[in-house]
Amino acid sequence: MKSFSTFVSWALLLIIMGAGKLSAQHSPEDLLLQHYRPKSIYKVPYTDVKKPCCPVIDMHSHAYATTPDEVKLWVNIMDSLGIEKVVILSMATGVRFDSIMELYGAYPDRFIVYCGLDYSKYGTAEFPSSAIKELERCYRKGARGVGELGDKGLGELYSWPRPAYGLHIDDPLLKPIYEKCADLNMPVNIHVAEPYWFYLPMDSTNDGLMNAWKWRIDVSNPDNRDYDALINSLENVVRDNPRTTFIAAHYANLNHDLERLGRMLDKYPNLYADISARYAEQSNIPRYMRNFFMKYQHKLLYGTDMGFDISMYRLTFRILETADEHFYFTDLFNYHWALNGWEIPKNILRKVYYENAVNIINK
Numbered sequence: 001m002k003s004f005s006t007f008v009s010w011a012l013l014l015i016i017m018g019a020g021k022l023s024a025q026h027s028p029e030d031l032l033l034q035h036y037r038p039k040s041i042y043k044v045p046y047t048d049v050k051k052p053c054c055p056v057i058d059m060h061s062h063a064y065a066t067t068p069d070e071v072k073l074w075v076n077i078m079d080s081l082g083i084e085k086v087v088i089l090s091m092a093t094g095v096r097f098d099s100i101m102e103l104y105g106a107y108p109d110r111f112i113v114y115c116g117l118d119y120s121k122y123g124t125a126e127f128p129s130s131a132i133k134e135l136e137r138c139y140r141k142g143a144r145g146v147g148e149l150g151d152k153g154l155g156e157l158y159s160w161p162r163p164a165y166g167l168h169i170d171d172p173l174l175k176p177i178y179e180k181c182a183d184l185n186m187p188v189n190i191h192v193a194e195p196y197w198f199y200l201p202m203d204s205t206n207d208g209l210m211n212a213w214k215w216r217i218d219v220s221n222p223d224n225r226d227y228d229a230l231i232n233s234l235e236n237v238v239r240d241n242p243r244t245t246f247i248a249a250h251y252a253n254l255n256h257d258l259e260r261l262g263r264m265l266d267k268y269p270n271l272y273a274d275i276s277a278r279y280a281e282q283s284n285i286p287r288y289m290r291n292f293f294m295k296y297q298h299k300l301l302y303g304t305d306m307g308f309d310i311s312m313y314r315l316t317f318r319i320l321e322t323a324d325e326h327f328y329f330t331d332l333f334n335y336h337w338a339l340n341g342w343e344i345p346k347n348i349l350r351k352v353y354y355e356n357a358v359n360i361i362n363k
C-alpha cells in the first residue's frame with residue numbers, strides 16, 4: 001500500500017513537472033506580461049561603469065541600513081564608488097527620529113539626516129505649534145532638512161508616528177512650518193502625486209501598466225485629489241514660500257511631462273528636483289533626457305531611493321553617463337521596456353551629482 005501511494009505521488013509529481021515544462025514553452029498567447037523577462041540579444045556596446053565620473057551626493061535615500069554593521073557596509077560602498085554623502089529622508093520624529101539620528105550620526109560627514117513632521121496633534125488647536133516645537137527639537141538633535149513629505153491624493157501620508165490624511169501640502173496650517181524651515185535653513189523634500197500611468201485605465205493601452213497596476217491610485221475615491229490638483233499644490237507651496245528651499249522628489253512625478261516641471265524650475269529659484277527612483281520611467285526617452293539635463297543642469301539633484309546595493313548605484317551611473325542601448329535590469333524595475341543610457345556630459349553631471357547639492361546644503 002505504501003509503495004503504491006509513493007508511486008502515485010511520483011507519477012503526479014512528474015505530470016506536474018511536465019506541465020510546468022510545457023507551459024514554459026507555450027505559445028505567447030498564454031504568456032502574461034508580468035512574466036515577460038526578455039534578454040537583449042544585440043551585440044552593442046556594454047559599459048561597465050564601476051565608478052561615477054565625478055564626486056556624488058545622493059540627495060534621496062532612506063534609513064535602509066538598520067544596524068551599525070549595515071551602516072558601516074553602506075559607508076564602505078560609498079567609499080568604493082566615490083559617494084561623499086547620502087541624505088537620509090527619515091520622515092520620522094520623536095524617538096524614531098532620535099534612533100535613526102544616533103545610528104547615522106556615527107558618520108556625521110557622510111550622512112545628512114532629514115526629519116519628518118509631527119502630525120500627532122493634527123486636528124487639535126495645538127497644531128501646528130506642536131509640530132514646530134518638534135521640528136526645532138529634531139534640528140537641535142542634528143536634522144538638516146525635512147522629508148520626504150508625501151501627498152498622493154489623500155493628504156500627508158509619510159510620517160511617523162502618524163500620517164495626516166486630509167492635510168494637503170498647500171494647507172495654510174503648514175505655512176508657519178515652512179517658514180521655520182527657512183529660518184533653520186532646512187530644505188523640504190516633497191513627493192506629490194505618482195507617475196501619470198498610475199491614474200490611467202489599467203488596460204491594454206496603458207504604457208506603464210506593470211508598475212502602474214502595482215501602485216495604482218484609486219481615482220474613484222472622491223477624497224483623492226486628482227493629479228493636476230496635486231501638481232498645482234506643489235506649485236502653490238513653492239510660490240507662497242519663497243524663502244524656503246523645496247526639492248520635488250522624482251521630477252515632481254511629471255515624468256511624462258517634463259516641460260511642465262521645466263516651467264516651474266524656470267519660474268521659482270527656490271525649487272529643485274531630484275531624479276531618484278525614476279530611472280526606468282525616463283530611460284526610454286534618452287535624447288529628451290539629455291536635453292532636459294542640459295537645460296536644467298543647475299536645478300537637478302542626483303538621488304536613488306532604491307536601497308544601497310552597489311549594483312543599483314552602478315546602474316544609475318550607467319544610465320546617466322553612457323550611450324549604452326537596450327539593456328534590462330528587471331530586478332529593480334517592473335516596466336516591460338528596456339533601458340537606455342543618456343550620455344550626459346561630464347561638466348553637467350558634475351553639477352547634478354554634486355555641485356547643486358553642495359549649494360543647497362551650504363546655503
Ligand SMILES: [Zn+2]
Binds near residue numbers: 060061062089305
Ligand atoms: Zn523616497
